[in-house]
Amino acid sequence: ILNVEQSPQSLHVQEGDSTNFTCSFPSSNFYALHWYRWETAKSPEALFVMTLNGDEKKKGRISATLNTKEGYSYLYIKGSQPEDSATYLCAFIDNQGGKLIFGQGTELSVKP
Amino acid sequence: NAGVTQTPKFQVLKTGQSMTLQCAQDMNHEYMSWYRQDPGMGLRLIHYSVGAGITDQGEVPNGYNVSRSTTEDFPLRLLLAAPSQTSVYFCASSTTGKGGYTFGSGTRLTVV
Numbered sequence: 559i560l561n562v563e564q565s566p567q568s569l570h571v572q573e574g575d576s577t578n579f580t581c582s583f584p585s586s587n588f589y590a591l592h593w594y595r596w597e598t599a600k601s602p603e604a605l606f607v608m609t610l611n612g613d614e615k616k617k618g619r620i621s622a623t624l625n626t627k628e629g630y631s632y633l634y635i636k637g638s639q640p641e642d643s644a645t646y647l648c649a650f651i652d653n654q655g656g657k658l659i660f661g662q663g664t665e666l667s668v669k670p
Numbered sequence: 671n672a673g674v675t676q677t678p679k680f681q682v683l684k685t686g687q688s689m690t691l692q693c694a695q696d697m698n699h700e701y702m703s704w705y706r707q708d709p710g711m712g713l714r715l716i717h718y719s720v721g722a723g724i725t726d727q728g729e730v731p732n733g734y735n736v737s738r739s740t741t742e743d744f745p746l747r748l749l750l751a752a753p754s755q756t757s758v759y760f761c762a763s764s765t766t767g768k769g770g771y772t773f774g775s776g777t778r779l780t781v782v
Contacts, residue, residue, distance in 0.1 A: 590768045601760065602713070604770025647713065651767040656701050656720040657728060658762075658771060662712035 560584055562650045564661035571638050571668055578634045579664040581648030585629035589653040593622055593633055596645040596663070605633075605646075638668045672696050676761050676774035683751040683781045691746040691777050693761030701764040702744040703728070703771070704736065706757040713760065719744055751781045 563582045594602040606615040611626040619636045645663040677692045703718040715728030717736040735747040762771040
């Protein structure tokens with residue numbers, strides 16, 4: 559069973575703070591690592607898909623890095639805004655098939 | 671372009687009844703998956719498919735059946751509904767595991 563873990567489980571920050579979350583995954587048989595943003599009462603939306611060791615992706619104030627050798631990825635949010643409040647999910651897929659396994663998510667709350 | 675369409679949006683079943691949750695996508699995606707979302711458990715993979723005629727079990731397959739006779743459709747069947755299957759169900763699809771998944775809007779199922 560693939561084990562994908564995220565930390566912290568929840569995070570409360572003030573508007574303007576920068577923050578980061580961690581996703582750890584199996585370092586063997588790596589295929590891809592996904593990040594999703596999930597707002598309450600909506601469906602998850604893809605942020606990044608990362609496939610190469612050392613990958614860095616950026617979308618606006620959000621960026622992510624990937625280390626496949628040690629099995630972790632970081633998601634960074636610079637200058638958090640209230641609209642960034644959501645649950646951030648990472649998901650791992652190995653090279654044995656099409657199983658996309660999710661971590662339990664980090665719930666971010668940004669207070670004005 | 672409708673994306674991923676799930677029906678119904680809400681359903682109440684009695685214990686022992688059967689039903690099929692429908693999922694259709696119009697993006698010609700090969701990969702399709704079913705997840706259930708429970709409080710504190712994140713998204714757990716029920717079944718997945720990497721193409722028409724190919725299905726496999728995920729993390730929590732017991733009590734559910736799937737088939738994939740066409741690229742577009744991936745129905746999820748509950749044969750004998752149980753209260754433990756009360757959950758929100760999401761269908762998702764992708765071109766491959768290296769592409770971000772597009773999620774449907776979810777089906778909220780209550781088994782009484």
